Amino acid sequence: MTDGVPTTDAAAAARQASVEPRRFSPRSPIEQMEPQAAPPPPPRLKMRHRSFVTFGSNMFTILLALILVAGAGAYFVVREIEKPGPLQRDKALVVRGGMGDIADQLTQEGVITSPYPFMFAVVTQSHGEKLKAGEYMFRQGVTIPQIIATLIEGKAILHSVTIPEGLTSEQIVGRLMENDVLAGEVRETPAEGSLLPDTYKFERGMSRTKLIKQMQDEQRDVLNRVWSRRSADIPVKSARELVVLASIVEKETGRADERPRVAGVFINRINKGMKLQSDPTIVYGLVGGKGTLGRSLTKADIERATPFNTYVISNLPPAPIANPGRAALEAVANPSRTKDLFFVADGTGGHTFAETLDQHNRNVVRWRQIERAKADQQKPVDRYEDDSVLPPPAPASGQRSGAATDAPASPATGTLPPGQRPRVTDASEGTPRDPLKNKTFDLNSPKTVPALTTR
Structure with missing residues (x-):
């Protein structure tokens, strides 16, 4: 106790005094003319999940920026894909397999300006596994969609060899061996009279044995019809x-x-x-x-x-x-x-x-x-x-x-x-x-x- 008042009551009275508004004594006229001080700002209230809202706002801004950048990039890529290519004249090209190798080869040969638009078009259209290797003729100014269509459909260049009537089988094999577009060896000369003389078309790299079999099959079909x-x-x-x-x-x-x-x-x-x-x-x-x-x-x-x-x-x-x-x-x-x-x-x-x-x-x-x-x-x-x-x-x-x-x-x-x-x-x-x-x-x-x- 202090002066007969319990300590707890004194503390409560102090808190009550801090809460209650202070009572000022009357001021003089001069004091009344002075400006009063602005009241203090109210205490800031704590907001729940403020950090989450800020993160979401930032991510939205970033995403929007990415969309704008991607849209602009896609626009320019599409323009690059659809415009005529840099090829100045028709060109025959033996294309290797694999999307990346094809893109690099087309760029090196001057068929396309850059490999990236070609690869973008192939990937977005899911054509990567459909591209076929072979020998192709690319026309002047060919576009990337036309290149892809050619490689998917396998529109390879067809070469031809003419076998005149009346040649022996040994002479025919000799002609096939002289043709540098065909591939492979002929281990055995076909039976005399078993090959049909004609003009045959084939793609680069076709085996000579396969072409001989085609000649034999056609001779057999013709002979059966004639007989x-x-x-x-x-x-x-x-x-x-x-x-x-x-x-x-x-x-x-x-x-x-x-x-x-x-x-x-x-x-x-x-x-x-x-x-x-x-x-x-x-x-x-x-x-x-x-x-x-x-x-x-x-x-x-x-x-x-x-x-x-x-x-x-x-x-x-x-x-x-x-x-x-x-x-x-x-x-x-x-x-x-x-x-x-x-x-x-x-x-x-x-x-x-x-x-x-x-x-x-x-x-x-x-x-x-x-x-x-x-x-x-x-x-x-x-x-x-x-x-x-x-x-x-x-x-x-x-x-x-x-x-x-x-x-x-x-x-x-x-x-x-x-x-x-x-x-x-x-x-x-x-x-x-x-x-x-x-x-x-x-x-x-x-x-x-x-x-x-x-x-």
Whole structure:
């Protein structure tokens, strides 16, 4: 206690005095004129979760800024993607696999300006796994969407190789090996007659073995269709025999209009039990798949016995002597219905056909005249006379046979008795004076073909 008042009461009185407003004594007029002090600010109230609100506000601001930046960046990227590329001219390019490698390669080759727009477009469209490696042609100013479409669809450049009719399998393999767009080795030469001559298209890097298989598959399909439509009158027992005979027809003539007639000659000879007597079979028996002999046939060659020499054997050769095309197969399956038994080159790249040996002998002598004129190109005459030739019916005025471009292919040759009237032929045939042999002239326009000297 203090002065008779409990200590607790004194403390309570002090607190009450601090809460109650102080009572001021009256001020003088001068004091009243003085400005009063401003009341103190109210105490700040504590806000719950103030830190969370501040963090959220800051994050919103940052997010908004990022959206604006990303939008602006996307706008410029889209513009870069859709605008024409920097390529100044069409360009072929072998593209490797992988999105990053492709982007870098396209940039280095000048197809695109930067790899990033390309990669952005590929990723946003989920095309990363769809891009295909290969050889592609990119056009001038190509855009990134066009590049992606090309790589996804695999629109690779297609190369081609043409296999002419009448080549042997060994010759065909040689052509494929010379083609540097194809890949791989050919370990075994395909069977003769098993490949279909044609023009084949392929992408860079295709294996030679795969292309050969394609040739074999197509030959098999064509042969099956031709065999199913064959004439019932032909003395051919199997599809293989048809290929053998078609290969001989293919080697005998390169003219499409003659194939059915040449096939008809061989069919007639088979029906009569005659030997085929085809010169290309002699050559194949001597050199095999190499194709060419490199010289003219001799009497010893004709008499030499080989399994393929149809001057010696009585039947078809044991295998094809080349790879025949569709037209030759069709010709054998449906030959011309004639009585022809012989044919010989006529000096125009075609042949003269005959039903009898006597007619054939006349044709053979005429061919020899043409050969003699070719060998004597410097002879300053316009006609050639042979006292041993009996002339066939006179040709129409101005008629000529054309340039000699083929070697004789003559089943059964013969000679005529001497002492007949001379046969007159045009000695310009097969010489540099022959307008059909001179390739500098336009043979489709008669105005540019030099006039033929006649008498």
